[in-house]
Amino acid sequence: MTAAPEAAPLAAGFAAAYGRAPDGVWRAPGRVNLIGEHTDYNEGFVLPFALAHGVSVAAARRDDGIVEARSLQVPGEPVSAPVDGGPVVAEGWPPERAWAAYPVGVARVLRAALGTGGASLLIDADLPRGAGLSSSAALECATALALCDLHGVDADRRELAALAQRAENEQVGAPCGIMDQSASLLCTPGNALLLDCRSGLSGQVPYAPGDADLTLLVVDTRASHAIGDGDYGRRRAECEEAAALLGVPALRDVTDLAGALRSLPDPVLRRRVQHVVTENHRVEAAAGLLRAGAVADLGAMLNASHLSLRDQFEISWPQADTAVDAALRAGARGGRMIGGGFGGSVIVLTAADRADRVRDAITAAYAERAWTAPAFLDAVPSAGAHRAA
Structure with a gap:
């Protein structure tokens, strides 16, 4: 080897x-x-x-x-x-x-x-x-x-x-x-x-953004993320409570979203259900776009996901929202927070020839707020776990 x-x-x-x-x-x-x-x-x-x-x-x-x-x-x-x-x-x-x-x-x-x-x-x-x-x-x-x-x-x-x-x-x-x-x-x-x-x-x-002259940037917002700090667990518990109240094994099984929302008296649980159900639909739609070779059209899906995570699941954080907003103003096609929330990273889909402009816009927005400068990774679909030597 x-x-x-x-x-x-x-x-x-x-x-x-x-x-x-x-x-x-x-x-x-x-x-x-x-x-x-x-x-x-x-x-x-x-x-x-x-x-x-x-x-x-x-x-x-x-x-x-x-x-x-x-x-x-x-x-x-x-x-x-x-x-x-x-x-x-x-x-x-x-x-x-x-x-x-x-x-x-x-x-x-x-x-x-x-x-x-x-x-x-x-x-x-x-x-x-x-x-x-x-x-x-x-x-x-x-x-x-x-x-x-x-x-x-x-x-x-x-x-x-x-x-x-x-x-x-x-x-x-x-x-x-x-x-x-x-x-x-x-x-x-x-x-x-x-x-x-x-x-x-x-x-x-198949997912090859480079073939469409696109780049997916990972923006490390430098706001540390940990799923063991309780917030992640509370969101999971809220989803499980909502599923139990709706009489389904998991929120994946909610097929009538409007009816589910009407039947839940707690506005917090309604927001959690709305995110999970619509996010599942976004996954299936995004997979369809990729199979059709329409990578550029993913931008709208990313934006919708971020808004849902911010407003319905309530797990975004200021650095993430600022990074997404700055990227879109600089001409990116879409962006969203990723991971468990309350810190971590953002992804931004942009034309390859606009990537430097997007990076500069996000960095400038952080500097205006006296935040630690973000770090950037180019996200290239790579191999899974393996023996290296």
């Missing part, structure tokens, strides 16, 4: 840290969800694609029942924990160890489900944490692939996505849906992944 360029330095770092060469290096990407926000845990549809940026894990097998993790992004002592154990979240780890709950949690879930064992891990990333680009899922999926390969377990990728999600839900205590892990493991270059979050069925939808 030919090593990816990023694998060699990480392997060398592993040797320096552990005094031996790793057995391999595994890499999993972050993701951008083109459209379909907060529909995954409502058993609806999402349309993510993998980024070129992600998380890499150099690893070596251990047979002593211990997983030891070190991170190049978090200097300090390594974190060691047994692979047999209960939820990490119940053990009261201090904040400086919180990052390690993800690989340790994955190791514990895979141990119980698949019989994998311990490992020594060294983690590196070129994906910004807190930007809403799914760095946690990328870490989980890279770790899961590494553990399966190290211990000779041949796991189906959909099963592995579900186990990684379980680790985040049960071990870390973050109530995420299945989208992020599925995107990291199942996406392919040049495509978005149309995923039915109820059945787990998925299909690749």
Whole structure:
């Protein structure tokens, strides 16, 4: 196997840290969800694609029942924990160890489900944490692939996505849906992944904005995002309450939106339902546009999604709204916040020859408000998780 360029330095770092060469290096990407926000845990549809940026894990097998993790992004002592154990979240780890709950949690879930064992891990990333680009899922999926390969377990990728999600839900205590892990493991270059979050069925939808002289920019608003801080969980609980009041298994099953809204007395729950139901429709419409080669027409879908997330689901934040407004004034076709909300990133679809103007407009708008300058990534549909060396 030919090593990816990023694998060699990480392997060398592993040797320096552990005094031996790793057995391999595994890499999993972050993701951008083109459209379909907060529909995954409502058993609806999402349309993510993998980024070129992600998380890499150099690893070596251990047979002593211990997983030891070190991170190049978090200097300090390594974190060691047994692979047999209960939820990490119940053990009261201090904040400086919180990052390690993800690989340790994955190791514990895979141990119980698949019989994998311990490992020594060294983690590196070129994906910004807190930007809403799914760095946690990328870490989980890279770790899961590494553990399966190290211990000779041949796991189906959909099963592995579900186990990684379980680790985040049960071990870390973050109530995420299945989208992020599925995107990291199942996406392919040049495509978005149309995923039915109820059945787990998925299909690749051609997505190549460059062929239409378009660029999708990711704008890291520099307002940190975390789904474990309570707001995300409250939105999920509101959706579950609304579904129960409407007598449906999940909001995905609401077919008469007007009737549902009339039957809910709580205006907050009405707003949540309106977002989820209309967002599911936007996902299906966006997939149709992509199949028809009408990438440029996605702009209106992105704008509608952002307004719904801002006004109906109420999870946008000032930097996101400003970035979208500035981009549209500069001639972008569309934009929206992505991720769990309350911080993170925005995506902007623009003509390639207008991308610099859009970047400059967003940066200027931030400067006017004395905010930290945003960062930009070009979002190119890339490969899913894989062994890099």
